Amino acid sequence: MNNHSKYNYIIELLNVDTIYEGESIPAIRGVNLKVKKGEFLCIIGPNGAGKTTLLETINGLLEHTEGKVNVFGKEIKRFGSSIRKEVGYVPQGFSVSSLMPFLVKDVVLMGRFGKIGLFKSASNEDYQRVKKAIELVGIDGLLKKPIGKLSGGQLQKVMITRALAKDPKILLLDEPFSSLDFKALAEISERVSSLHEEKNLTTLMVIHNIPSIPNQCRRVVLINEGVVIQDGPVDEVLNSESLKFVYEVKR
């Protein structure tokens, strides 16, 4: 990813549909989304609205069926793996078997494996990045534990650490606070926000609990039934009729 300056938008979705295999109705449809480098954007919407599909379409884990998805000015369909080396991703509700034979320290280091590349082993720099991420999220005490023995909140912290260990240029967080207690939520939200500020890290966060939207977030995308209903400044979207409509209908 050396040609970052050649694009206007770090993420650009043009009229994008994504249909899951075996389905006929797109999980997201006609999505247009342009994100500038360094933006902090939150994606909100009711359950099943297509928020996770949108995130996984952006990083190419789900292949879009219509339209165009460009990240760093490159087509995700063609350059998926090399793009993902620069994109940190924390999935929603990630779980592992209690017998999973991996230690936390190994799982965190794995976040950098794509970036390290083929035929190479982790260097001192890789271990330094991992150490920084561990200190940032505060999981020092968990490193030698089996990953399957962690609580939901601890596992979520590990997955956040793994994403940050990559030193990503884009951070995609899918409901990263859902399993965290209030204190951990406040701490990690503050650390992710400060990381965004320090490194001008482009951050897209799917969030369910609207009051948890971090202060650094300047833009909110409201999505419902796979369609972007509203996209604009936080206050505007949160006070809009669309928001009330979307959630009232669901209620």
Add this chain to the structure above:
Amino acid sequence: MIILPYGIILTVIMGACLAGIACSLMGTFIVRMKLSSLGFCMSHAAFAGSALGLVLHINPLVMAILFSIAIALFLGPIVEKAKLHADIILGIMFSLMLSLGLIFLNFAPQTAMSSTAMGILWGSVLGMDTLDIINLTILTSLIIALMILFSKEFKAIMFNRKMAEASGINTKPFYYLLLFLTGITVSLSLKLVGGLLVFALIVNPTSIVCQFSYDIKKIILFSPLCGVGCCLIGILLSFLLDFPVGSSIAIFSSIFFGVAVIFSPKRRRG
């Protein structure tokens, strides 16, 4: 107890050690990636392939490799995208491949139920020759070399394939490399344990070691040792009790697994 010449015993021991290492190394991936049903189908496809080889007077080993790789290429994408539940694949393909194998054996007039045919079914460790040992040595070395060369990628895929993909690893070539290696491993191990039981040698040693560790590095290191141990003790039992070698290995490793489950610290409180 049967008394055998030193040369044959050495061949048997080397074959057992090499097959034990190769099968249990592949087993660490098969078990972790929940590809057991696919591997099980591949082992029975290898059996069907070698039986067809007997009918057509083509080298059974070549046919076994072709059949198991064909199954991997056919079922791989289906399992990969979880389009079919593993139980369904197992139920249909296991019975299909076993039936095909038995039909092929029936069509081989001179060989049906002969020692060659029975060797494919249950293994014929005494039929192992220098070429088998050379093949197994090359395969085992190749597996070890690839595991060292791509240890990062394989570990990441074993943890979670989707997250490996998210970290920027193109997992598809590694997934198919694993299936390809499993196909060859299964085929080359047929002579030792036979088509019906080769899968025990893939699954059991790793499953035993998994009872004692949460560290994948230790599991990858100790699974081959356990595989070799199961093979050697199985062969010893088969010589002592005059049992088929494959059955002895499968029975011993299954008992060992049962004991491992009972004494596993993973199930202990406090």
